[in-house]
Amino acid sequence: MDTMTGRVRGLARWETLLLLIIVALVVIGTAVSPVFLTTRNVPNLIVAVIEVSIMALPMTLIIISGEIDLSVESMAGLACALLGVLSIAGVPLEAAIPVALVVGAIGGLFNGVLVTVFGLPSLVVTLGTLALYRGLALAILGSEGVSGFADWFTTFGFGTIPGTPVPWPAVLFIALAIVLGLVLHGTWWGRQIYATGKNNAAARFSGVRVARLKLVLFMLSGTVAALAGIILTARFASARADIGQGLTLTVVTIVLLGGVNIFGGRGTILGVVLAAIVLALLGNILRLTNVSAEIQSIAVGLLLIVSVVLPNIAHQLRSGLSRPGGGRLSVASAGAGEVEA
Amino acid sequence: MTTNVAAGVAPPTGGAVARPLRFLARQRELSLVIVMVLLGAFVALQAPQFLSRANLVQVSVLASIIGIAAVGQAIVVLTRNVDLSVEAIIGLVAFAVADLLAGRTLSEPAAIGVGLGLGLVLGIGNGILVSVGKVPAIVATLGTLSIYRGLLLVLAGGKQVTLTDLPEGYTSISRADIAGVPVFVVLAVVIVVIAAILLRQTRFGRQVYAVGSNPEAAAVIGIRAGLVTFAAFAACGLLAGVAGILWGMEFGTVNASSATGVTLSVIAAVVVGGVNIFGGSGTVVGAGLGALFLAFIQNALILLRLSQFWLQAIYGIVILVAVLLDAAFLRRLQRSTSRRRA
Numbered sequence: 001m002d003t004m005t006g007r008v009r010g011l012a013r014w015e016t017l018l019l020l021i022i023v024a025l026v027v028i029g030t031a032v033s034p035v036f037l038t039t040r041n042v043p044n045l046i047v048a049v050i051e052v053s054i055m056a057l058p059m060t061l062i063i064i065s066g067e068i069d070l071s072v073e074s075m076a077g078l079a080c081a082l083l084g085v086l087s088i089a090g091v092p093l094e095a096a097i098p099v100a101l102v103v104g105a106i107g108g109l110f111n112g113v114l115v116t117v118f119g120l121p122s123l124v125v126t127l128g129t130l131a132l133y134r135g136l137a138l139a140i141l142g143s144e145g146v147s148g149f150a151d152w153f154t155t156f157g158f159g160t161i162p163g164t165p166v167p168w169p170a171v172l173f174i175a176l177a178i179v180l181g182l183v184l185h186g187t188w189w190g191r192q193i194y195a196t197g198k199n200n201a202a203a204r205f206s207g208v209r210v211a212r213l214k215l216v217l218f219m220l221s222g223t224v225a226a227l228a229g230i231i232l233t234a235r236f237a238s239a240r241a242d243i244g245q246g247l248t249l250t251v252v253t254i255v256l257l258g259g260v261n262i263f264g265g266r267g268t269i270l271g272v273v274l275a276a277i278v279l280a281l282l283g284n285i286l287r288l289t290n291v292s293a294e295i296q297s298i299a300v301g302l303l304l305i306v307s308v309v310l311p312n313i314a315h316q317l318r319s320g321l322s323r324p325g326g327g328r329l330s331v332a333s334a335g336a337g338e339v340e341a
Numbered sequence: 342m343t344t345n346v347a348a349g350v351a352p353p354t355g356g357a358v359a360r361p362l363r364f365l366a367r368q369r370e371l372s373l374v375i376v377m378v379l380l381g382a383f384v385a386l387q388a389p390q391f392l393s394r395a396n397l398v399q400v401s402v403l404a405s406i407i408g409i410a411a412v413g414q415a416i417v418v419l420t421r422n423v424d425l426s427v428e429a430i431i432g433l434v435a436f437a438v439a440d441l442l443a444g445r446t447l448s449e450p451a452a453i454g455v456g457l458g459l460g461l462v463l464g465i466g467n468g469i470l471v472s473v474g475k476v477p478a479i480v481a482t483l484g485t486l487s488i489y490r491g492l493l494l495v496l497a498g499g500k501q502v503t504l505t506d507l508p509e510g511y512t513s514i515s516r517a518d519i520a521g522v523p524v525f526v527v528l529a530v531v532i533v534v535i536a537a538i539l540l541r542q543t544r545f546g547r548q549v550y551a552v553g554s555n556p557e558a559a560a561v562i563g564i565r566a567g568l569v570t571f572a573a574f575a576a577c578g579l580l581a582g583v584a585g586i587l588w589g590m591e592f593g594t595v596n597a598s599s600a601t602g603v604t605l606s607v608i609a610a611v612v613v614g615g616v617n618i619f620g621g622s623g624t625v626v627g628a629g630l631g632a633l634f635l636a637f638i639q640n641a642l643i644l645l646r647l648s649q650f651w652l653q654a655i656y657g658i659v660i661l662v663a664v665l666l667d668a669a670f671l672r673r674l675q676r677s678t679s680r681r682r683a
Contacts, residue, residue: 068479119672120664123423123479124618128660131605135654142650241650245602249483262477294494301487308476316475 014259014311018274025281033288042165045284047235049254050169051076051228052247053276056254057173057180058221060272063255064184065217066197066264067115067122072225073247074133075107079229081137084146084239093150100226107133108222115218116211130248137241147238157234169231176224181269193217197264253300254279257307278303369615369623369666373630377637388644398523400640401633402515405529406587407603408632411610412536413464413580415628416573418611419540420566421553421620422471422478424574427581427607429489430463432600434585436497439595443506456586457579463489464578468571486604497597504593515591525587529629532580536625549573553620609656610635613663635659 029036055072062069079100086096107129114125156168184190195203196210204210228247233239258275260267279300286296385391410427417424438456441447447455463485470481504512517524540546551559552566559566589595614631616623635656642652 114661114665118665118668120668121618124612124660124664127605127608127612128657128664130657131609131653131660132657135651135657138650139648139654142648249487252483253487256480262480294491294498296491297487297494298491301484301491304487305470305474305476305481305484308480309470309474312475 015268015271015274018258018271018278021278022274022281025278025285029281029285029288032285036285036288039165041284041288043160043167045280046170047167048283049250049276049280050167050173051232051235051244052250052254053273053280054169054173054176054231055221055225055228055247055251056258056272056276057176057269058217058224059251059255060258060260060267060269061180061184061193062122062214062217062221063252063260063262064197064264064267065193065214066200067214067217068126068252068262069108069111069122069218069221069225070126070248070252071107071111071129071133072221072228072251073244074130074137075104075222075225076229076232076244076247077241078107078133078137079104079226080233080239080243081141081241083149083230083233084141084144084241087146087149087239093153097230100230101223104222104224104226104229105219106222107226108219109215111222112215112218116214134241134245141239141241143241145238145240149233149237149239153234154237157231157237169235172227172231177269177273181273184269189213194265197261197266199265250279250300253304256304259307262308370627370630373614373627373634377630377634380637380641384641384644391640391644396640396644398518400636401526402523402591403639404633404636405523405525406584406591407606407610407636408529408629409532409587410581410584410603410607411614411628411632412532412625413577414607415611415614415616415623415625416536416540416549417478417577418608418616418618419549419553419620419623420570420573421556422570422573423482423608423618424464424467424577424581425479425482425604426463426467426486426489427577427584428600428603429486429493430460430578430581431585431588431603432595432598433463433489433493433496434460434582435589435599436493436502436595436597438586439502439507439589440496440500442508442511443502445508449508449511453586457582460582460585461575461579464575464581465571467578468574471574472567472571494597499597501594501596502589507589507593512590512593515587525591528583528587532583533625533629540625545569545572550621554622606635606656607632609660612660615663615667617667618664 026037035041055076059069059072082100082103083093083096086099087093091099111122111126111129114120115122160167161171184193192203192208192213195206195208196213200210229244232243236243254275255267255272256262257278258267258272260272282299282303283296286299381391390396410431414424414427434456437459438452441452441455442449446452467478467482467485470476470485471478474481476484514524519527540549548559548564548569551562551564552569556566585600588600592599610631611623611628612618612631613634614623614627614629616628638655638659639652642649642655
């Protein structure tokens, strides 16, 4: 019981810290740039990270369950390429979009089957499909760029909800965050995800259908990645096979910055949503102050490392006071847990 | 390759055919060589220029660059870690050395020395984060991938060093040979042999395998896992630095986005070479052969006039097949040991 309340308190602290960072960033942003909180800038700020933020939501569930999906950026690219190819073939978007989503689900299922049925490590499987899905995208569309999509589609990508500075894709993010937040934190399913991530074998022996659970999570991840690819297509008003390259890095960064443990078993949707906001604000401030992409890349990398080092140091200090050597053992057992999963 | 897949996943029948196939599944190095010879024969029949000297040099030089980086990656993976930042180290070293030479700031040996030192320092950075900071390797090197790439962006900006900016002596090394064998290939072979001896014959090597197969047991018998892991990352950084220098020599044109995506090829080479992604088993010879295999496939696609767009997809399939074979072999091994015990 004691450790339970301790853990809740620890998590609360992490999210409070993120919230404080957000407040600080808003203060800094308004101080350095007069346009920061204007209705013209806020939509830019949001859409710049919308695809990665959407992909981060199912990724949160997958990482909490003890796995990882590196193939999301390529699945987004494949969905984008599919829209392009179907558009050339004269298929209307109303039919092409469901096709892209279904292909996303199938791609996720393929990842899931290799991980659960064949018992392969998800890190390598999704590294393989990262190359495979991108290759398929390039194979079907080549280096062509396809444009000329329907007006309602590009309006969805560019426009905001009338009367608000909220871009349309943000609605999808909010809805998905609420649904997945409820599932993860309020249902039997969510508790099964945590149990699986903490101890795969123990979860299986206590009746969790681990394979089916992970299969569903990978399918969800693939489908949502395809959705992100569709949003990317709408936002750029063009379909290209190489779209979304390198996004997985940012997706995983958001999830880990949100306080999710890379070895599974710990993390919240709220933390990940806050981390996405931190990244959106940080990127926007750096852009507004013309610090450009160079420093942004360094800042994101530092943020990611610091977000892990700080809790580690705090943990070691605390356990060093109570029982010497406790910190080191927990790291070792975390590594062993990953292998079992 | 397809026969191998079938053999890998099929249940063990124990017949006269299954036994040699099982042997091959265990001997990844040998099976890679056999697959390459068979595929090579096929490609040579379809496109005779495959066996031309110019083509073989091109394939082996590319394989050498990736192979050297793969040796470093293999050592890290053997300790049950991973280094995702290698492409940023390769790019950063390639650019830094080329930039120093283009400005005629340093002589060639001095610039190469700086490049090696830079690779080592970047590897040490990873090592400190993982060993001292206790940051999981995948997180730490994901972070340093961003940071090192960012440093390269700062250093390079929109600049580009091209072939004509570089001293003639520097870029011609990639075309030099020793007794007909390209210098790069000789260097790669020497590095693979040194690393193989280091891993097989020395205490450090045995500690690498021990830490990778069971970190807790390694700690119990007094191996300082942190130190071993640190050394592995430092070595990986140094070898990525070597690969970066060769990259600059071979391609001549270096800019802020050089070597983007190379981490995937390097890890693919390691996995295809039979190194277990969870550490403890595999060889650097396998990693080197894995790099050769990938370069060979890329070349075959070009010679057979297949679309380069399929390359990525084929890399993906090769990774999946390799890891499926690993898993099938492991399961069989477990089954046979449990049978023996029963």
